[in-house]
Amino acid sequence: MTLTRLISSAGLLAMFLCASVVHAETRVTYKSAKTSSSYYQMAVQIAEAIKAGTGGEVIVTVEESQGSVQNVKEVMVRSGNYVFTTPPALIKQAQTGQGKFAGDDPAKYNNVRSLFPIPSLTMHFVVRADSGIKDFADLAGKSILIGKGSFGAREAEKYFQLFGLEGKVKLANVELGSAVQALKNRQIDGFATSGSFPAPNVVEAAAGIGVQLLSLSDEQVVLTKRTKLLIPAGTYPGVDYPVTTTSLPVIAYATTDMADEIAYQLTKAFWEQKQKMAKSNAWWGGVSPEMLSNIYGKLHPGALRYYQEQGITVPEAIR
CATH class of the missing domain: 3.40.190.10 (Periplasmic binding protein-like II)
Incomplete structure (x- = not known):
């Protein structure tokens, strides 16, 4: 009987540990730019910063991209924790069926939500x-x-x-x-x-x-x-x-498929780690909350929660 109880307890402990590991490793895909560009370097830095800022609870995998248009178009086929970077003007084009997105259904892009600005x-x-x-x-x-x-x-x-x-x-x-x-x-x-x-x-x-x-x-x-x-x-x-x-301007975006808590953690970790990133790469020093005014499209509710907690002024148009 004692052995049976030990085995049962061990099994429960293993299940608990497995659940903890799964929770600790929320996976996020970050679609960036060509590997030779500075924006790919930034993506790697953001991935490291988010891992550090969340204590390893959020793991970001950086994917190479051929450009911002591709990043936006993949919204139509991506689900879950998809983060991508693009000038906000392309989000406006996608949601209004203009430019490179003239042949797409604008409604497919209505689930895009913004997180934070990155260097312009x-x-x-x-x-x-x-x-x-x-x-x-x-x-x-x-x-x-x-x-x-x-x-x-x-x-x-x-x-x-x-x-x-x-x-x-x-x-x-x-x-x-x-x-x-x-x-x-x-x-x-x-x-x-x-x-x-x-x-x-x-x-x-x-x-x-x-x-x-x-x-x-x-x-x-x-x-x-x-x-x-x-x-x-x-x-x-x-x-x-x-x-x-x-x-x-260039902005990091996600979609409504991302849970509010994950968007909150990403945004919080980014801003809390920004000063440390700036010590290694000066381009982060130019990023400030004032750049939220450059965003087109609504903020993700999780990101908005962080800015409100910090008392950061958020333009009405993106709330």
Whole structure:
């Protein structure tokens, strides 16, 4: 009888432990970007931060993506704890059946809910420090590498057109990975790139070659129809002045399939670990609760609960 009771007790204990393990390892899929991008690095950092912030109760698996459009479209086939990153403008397009989502049923995207902002895509116009280029007008007749098929390349081309430089700038439309070496070899006068700041390729160029960053005037910012952003002085070696540029906000989203408690834990862990992440990667330092104003679409109820607990002002439009 005693042996039977021991076996029974052991069985109950094993079931309890198994249940605890399952509970302790809530799985979340985080759809990010290409593995070569800074946004994939951010995703890995967020995964580590959430594991630490939840004491291992939430485990995030990072998946590579070919871009934000793919991330949004997968909402139609994903279920459960699916987190993805995208500019909020794409959520608006998806929910209104516009742009890349014109052939989709907008109702399929109505379950998207926001969690927290991450570093914005920030435009950088980088030129050699000894090039004599001081503003955009000076780019006429110069060779600028803009990357190939990237958001930054499309933005750069658009800006040159808006600023009266179409056909006047020699565009090197090749892979952005060769920009720093091409600048070092004087094959180009500068390059345009988008990414969170400080951008690794701009840091490399500034430290190894010496560069200047071009600022946009307020009028030019208005023409771009993008969000104005100020890169602080000293962000890059030798760039001892603030740089006015534009940005495209990026937000981490989930869906209503995610339980409120999980969304709460994700949001809480992100903000509580942000300062620690910023010590290792400066781009996290620019993320603040004020960036909630960039969100399109409603907050997940679990995320909203966290912001309300912290007394953070939440725009009425996303409540």
